[in-house]
Amino acid sequence: MSKGLPKRSEDYSLWYNELVKKADLAENSAVRGCMVIKPYGYSIWEKMQAELDRMFKETGHSNAYFPLFIPKSFLSKEASHVEGFAKECAVVTHYRLKNAEDGSGVIVDPEAKLEEELIVRPTSETVIWSTYKNWIQSYRDLPLLVNQWANVVRWEMRTRLFLRTTEFLWQEGHTAHATKKEAEAETLQMMNVYAQFAEDFMALPVVRGRKTESERFAGADDTLCIEAMMQDGKALQAGTSHYLGQNFAKAFDVKFATKEGGLEYVWGTSWGVSTRLMGALIMAHSDDNGLVLPPKLAPIQVVIIPIYRKDEEFDAISEKANELMAELRKVGVSVKYDNRDTHKPGFKFAEHELKGVPLRIAIGPRDLENGTIEIARRDTLTKEQFELASQPIAEKIADMLEEIQTSIYSKAFDFRTEMTTEVNSWDEFKSVLEEKTGFLSAHWDGTAETEEKIKDLTKATIRCIPLDRKEEDGVCVFSGKPSKGRVLFAKAY
Amino acid sequence: MSKGLPKRSEDYSLWYNELVKKADLAENSAVRGCMVIKPYGYSIWEKMQAELDRMFKETGHSNAYFPLFIPKSFLSKEASHVEGFAKECAVVTHYRLKNAEDGSGVIVDPEAKLEEELIVRPTSETVIWSTYKNWIQSYRDLPLLVNQWANVVRWEMRTRLFLRTTEFLWQEGHTAHATKKEAEAETLQMMNVYAQFAEDFMALPVVRGRKTESERFAGADDTLCIEAMMQDGKALQAGTSHYLGQNFAKAFDVKFATKEGGLEYVWGTSWGVSTRLMGALIMAHSDDNGLVLPPKLAPIQVVIIPIYRKDEEFDAISEKANELMAELRKVGVSVKYDNRDTHKPGFKFAEHELKGVPLRIAIGPRDLENGTIEIARRDTLTKEQFELASQPIAEKIADMLEEIQTSIYSKAFDFRTEMTTEVNSWDEFKSVLEEKTGFLSAHWDGTAETEEKIKDLTKATIRCIPLDRKEEDGVCVFSGKPSKGRVLFAKAY
Known part of the structure; x- marks a missing residue:
């Protein structure tokens, strides 16, 4: 059976692709970029879903379901949101097929053109906040703690099974709160739920961190994330939790009557993990003989x-x-x-x-x-x-x-430790990146300009600003400007 | 709270719509025909899902996931299938939006037109059988027993919450077998699983039956169904199980090597229930004060x-x-x-x-x-x-x-008994239908012609040929031609 599985050391990428197929996890479908999740792969995803769902419910969330389609005009209501998603949207323009008059087969019926095009949801903030407007009137309606298990579509040009597919399965939590403080606490709580799930169930050690401004979710004021290290030294973002401020409340005019009799915009969060976790699970632990699964x-x-x-x-x-x-x-x-x-x-x-x-x-x-x-x-x-x-x-x-379970976690933890290097100069940065990649813990001057230059030169991005980083005076490895602490750079999936 | 809920006797349809909204089950969304399933409604659906999923697994099925999109050409491969679904398909034609040059907002990018349009799945036979072609080579690969929980889209012109919506949630089982006999047994088994679920969990008595040829699933050789009676005397189809013969195997060229060394087309089934069950649950038991839920x-x-x-x-x-x-x-x-x-x-x-x-x-x-x-x-x-x-x-x-639980079932059972009338003449048929509707148990001559005429004249359709009907010589209530047994007519949702 394991015959034909390439060695990780020879071609990690091919090893991954072959493993996913040979272990009956998933395969490419006839539809470009969309995968078929096979029964064995799906049964692992079901176990993940069950644990996450339990954790969401234990933290007070309920599931609901919102439409697959989003009117084009909704997407445009939050400026940076549409900027982030417009380039990769599947668009429904018609609602009927008919037989071609020349007998050449079935064609789109030109008379069945929609007045307003519909977008297949790439994420559901807009359609959900348009609904929340009707659900929220008073502080008594808050907090609103809702999660959705759904499929979403982002038109990706280069796809890989589980890691980046045009359609994927995920959960998206969308919460509304009366205060900024509460929304921030929710954002942090859900990031911690994800981290706990990754560590306790996936046996996957993760860094809890904050994204830089340029890596934030389109429409968020702050994005927290968990980042994991794969066996080839590349990082993988395994989950994100966004503090949305009042951005979507303002875009969809969602206000609530406060206890004191005022009228204020609601504070929001959203957070999600997807079938991408399957990719992380596979790549983190498996070996040249095949899959290694944590017992849980x-x-x-x-x-x-x-x-x-x-x-x-x-x-x-x-x-x-x-x-x-x-x-x-x-x-x-x-x-x-x-x-x-x-x-x-x-x-x-x-x-x-x-x-x-x-x-x-x-x-x-x-x-x-x-x-x-x-x-x-x-x-x-x-x-x-x-x-x-x-x-x-x-x-x-x-x-x-x-x-x-413990031993798989420890092995991954030791590997990550080994693959995390403190670098203090640009030469060191480049040589470590070339030699073994991994996480580079380095000082950065805090500017988007430097971040982008480093990315252009090395393909390494700032994965996150670790939440537990020490305050430490230093100088940016690239610009030499002052810095207050280290961030984690890596090449990433 | 119950203020404002109309009485069933005054306006059953309005009562239903208001109840669904006031009991926090679902509401219409901003997208025409698509509903939002609210947390309380969704938690009932989750309980249904859990029980059905357990029953599917106990009968040997595994879950998997197939793409949301279906290439237009796939849909056309099975002739009667495309005939049945082409008229109500959401069609994706583009994969990108862009900013209009005149600054008027976001428009569909004409340069991002798909070579082949994609259909949002109305059901997944085609995409699944195109996959099964790769999964099935030999009798050792059979039976293949797969289920999928998914959203599907059928562009309905008149929609009603849960009962008929453009997007709905459902499960669709798709199985492949080495013999006709096995496929037929599976079709029957799954219809019985649905019936057992309806009766034991939904407290909803159902008639197990067979659809007439004209009411069959598009692409099936035989459709079994369960039919329930609502409080307004209208019938509701609560689940269907289709024997597909070799139709999809032939359309997608799915053959297997037999034990004896031959090469044969595979035999197929498909079966599904949807969020429509929520509509049935609500309408069957509730009263003028609101929802009545079976404890299970x-x-x-x-x-x-x-x-x-x-x-x-x-x-x-x-x-x-x-x-x-x-x-x-x-x-x-x-x-x-x-x-x-x-x-x-x-x-x-x-x-x-x-x-x-x-x-x-x-x-x-x-x-x-x-x-x-x-x-x-x-x-x-x-x-x-x-x-x-x-x-x-x-x-x-x-x-x-x-x-x-038992008492709700008995009440619904007694109501159905009361609402089922044996009619033996056309006058009787018409007067019972006018007076109380319900199920009309009547002789029918077996022709599609008579079936259609009755439908045109009265809006009553043949809900099913009950599987347990007695052989009984009689004459068709409409045509007077000979008949071998009674079928059930009703007006239906």
């Missing part, structure tokens, strides 16, 4: 494979496997018995390795005699023999899964 | 309302309410304590009645003295006093919820 997001945590020649052996092994499965399910471990008779054990081993099943148990006739099983760890590719009698095996396996 | 789908099953004048009373009541909530949650009952100090009890009573919370508990100072609580049932609008000491109250409440 693995659709199947344990696979049991019978090793046998004779039918009687198979029956005895199956009995043992069934016992074991019942015990594992009791402690909340998801397990599959791969009893297909159409494939050999070697094929199955490779397949489950490719698909990143955290633990593989093999049971053969000798195991039955000796009362043992063999357990192989996907992340370390190590095997161990266990005596069934010596310990409560289900709990042992549950512990191993927890250990794998 | 109610986001909040029990609401507790404190009745007090003094702060000390409130504290004591809250203590009792918290105890009660803990007990209820232990037995799996969802409960909310409505302790808002901004609204009076009367307002809260009306609000929760409008929103269909199955049980309302009021606790006042006298209840604390007497060790009692007052429980009001939403479906029957009856109240009862309970002594807390006399019985384990949480279990009593759980039992009451079950009783409500």
Whole structure:
């Protein structure tokens, strides 16, 4: 199965593309830039959704659903918003097809032209704030804490499965508050929810930071983000949380009666993560043999494979496997018995390795005699023999899964540490970037001009100003002008 | 709160529209025909989704995700399919906006015209079967059992919240099988899953039936359906399951190597239910005071309302309410304590009645003295006093919820029985239809011609040929020609 998977060291980009396809995660569709998320890939996304949804609800949010289409005029109401999204919008202009009169097939009916074109939502601020205008009258209606799970479309010229696709799945939270302070706190809270999800479930260490002005969301006054490091030394933005100030409230005239009897514009936030997280998950942990999944997001945590020649052996092994499965399910471990008779054990081993099943148990006739099983760890590719009698095996396996979760995180954390370099001169900046890329922690003079020059020269961008950065006097690596603290530069996905 | 809700007997249609809005279920958006599903409405849909999703998975299906867009040429590949959907397609023709040169605002960039127009999916058979071509090579790849939760768009001229909207949410199952028999069994199985869901969770009795040829899905060889009766005597199609034969396999050239070494076209099914179910749920059970929800789908099953004048009373009541909530949650009952100090009890009573919370508990100072609580049932609008000491109250409440579930179902079942009339002549057909509408069980000669004439004359259509109908010789109520059994006519949503 893993045959044909290129090595990361030889061609990281090809390795990623092949892995996504061979592990049955996703594939390109016949529609340019749109992907098909295959059942196995989708089952991982469902686990992500379930955890995030729980976290959103625990922080007081409810789900709702808003239209796919946005009238063109809505998009234009917030000036920087339309500036940011107009260049990549799918536009619906007609609402009917008809048979061509010359019999050449089906054509767009020119008589069914829309009076106003509709945009397929690239994000929903405009359509949601136009709705909030009707929902919000008084301070009693606030805060309004709503999330939406939806598909969005941004017409990307260069696409890559999960990382950048024309259509993608995401959630977008849109909240409205009575005070600036509350909206700022919400922005920070949701960034922290994302960081906690990335670290606890995806086993992905992230830097919590703030975007520079030029990297902000179109229409936001402030954008917080979480940034992760991939195995090729490139950074990946894994989630963003925007403080919108009163921008959309003003664009859509959303005011509320205050407790004191005044009338004020509402304060807003929006925040989102997308199927891009799948790309981050895959790239952060996987190896040349295939996917490595953190147990908390693995659709199947344990696979049991019978090793046998004779039918009687198979029956005895199956009995043992069934016992074991019942015990594992009791402690909340998801397990599959791969009893297909159409494939050999070697094929199955490779397949489950490719698909990143955290633990593989093999049971053969000798195991039955000796009362043992063999357990192989996907992340370390190590095997161990266990005596069934010596310990409560289900709990042992549950512990191993927890250990794998922690161990995958630590490995990614150590890698990121190794890939983060403090640089103090322009020469150092360039040589580290060339040598190993990664995060470059450097002083910057705070101007968009310097930021852009560095980007033009090196393709490195400021990923974020870390929220926990130390105040430290220094000079900008590029301009030599004074700086109050370091920011993180990197090449990025 | 319920002020302003029209009576069903006076204007059923207005009653429905107002109820949907006032109970915070959904509202029209600024985009013609597209609705906003509000948080409370969406939370009911989420409960429906969760149960259906569980049932799909228990019958072996996995979720996946396919593109929103369909190339125009794909839609045309299956002749009757394009015939059925071309007239109501949203068409994407451009992929960019730009600033008008005359400064008049944002316009569609004429240079960003797509070579081939894209259709926003009205249903996904074509894009999915074009994918299945790559997924299916051999009998080992079958059956392929996939479901998708998605939004779809059909450009409807007359729309109504939930019942008929331009964009709606749904699930669409798409399966591929090695044999005709298996595909037919799947079609039947999924219709039964829908029926079971409608009856067990929505408390909605349904007729399991088969569509006539003229009412079939565009591209199907056979369409099974479930049909429900609404309070105004109109029928509502609540779910359909299509046997596609080899139609889409042939259109997209999907063949598989058989066990015996041959090469054959695959057999297909598709099946779906949508947010239309929300309309059915609302219309089937609700009354002039508002929504009536079956407890199994109610986001909040029990609401507790404190009745007090003094702060000390409130504290004591809250203590009792918290105890009660803990007990209820232990037995799996969802409960909310409505302790808002901004609204009076009367307002809260009306609000929760409008929103269909199955049980309302009021606790006042006298209840604390007497060790009692007052429980009001939403479906029957009856109240009862309970002594807390006399019985384990949480279990009593759980039992009451079950009783409500059953009772709502029985009420709907009795209503349907009352509204189903065997008619044996054309005069009888017309008079029953005029007098009370409902289901008319009548003999039909089996021709599309008669079916259409009846529709033209009366607006009644054949809802289905019930699967459990008796063989019975008779004559068609319209043509007088021979018939082998009765079919169900009705006016329908």
